[in-house]
Amino acid sequence: MGTEKRDYGKQFMGWTLLLLGVAVGAVAVGLRRWSPALLGAAAVLLVPWTVVLGLTLPADTEVRNWSVAWIGLDVLMAAGCAATALLGLRGNPRARLTASATAAVAVLDAWFDMTTARPGAELTQAVACAVAEATLAAVCVRLAVTDRPAPRE
Structure with a gap:
């Protein structure tokens, strides 16, 4: 009670x-x-x-829709990369916004990879994924804060 x-x-x-x-x-x-x-x-x-x-909060818990949550993060990250690429190639300054959002999703994904992995091979794989996602986040942050000239048509 x-x-x-x-x-x-x-x-x-x-x-x-x-x-x-x-x-x-x-x-x-x-x-x-x-x-x-x-x-x-x-x-x-x-x-x-x-x-x-x-x-x-409990130290651990059973979660419904676990795969949907993880797949959703990756779909969101892919959509952010695609939107940033399309806007960036068109010279649209809104690419900075999508780059910022994509960086945040990549960091979030890396955080959950690292904090939910079991020790051993699963953690090793999580570290590898987190490094890749941190690299993506760094590239996105650079795009978001750098004033770059628009691509030529």
């Missing part, structure tokens, strides 16, 4: 922070000059939530 109450409290806090995050996002979009301050507030609010997760 104590576990159920703790889980309910965690769910309540999670939904509250999610709704607060959506509200902050909506306000930030509407009031662009306040965006940095609102994002700073969101960062501060995420600190206690992270502590709650650290104290309450």
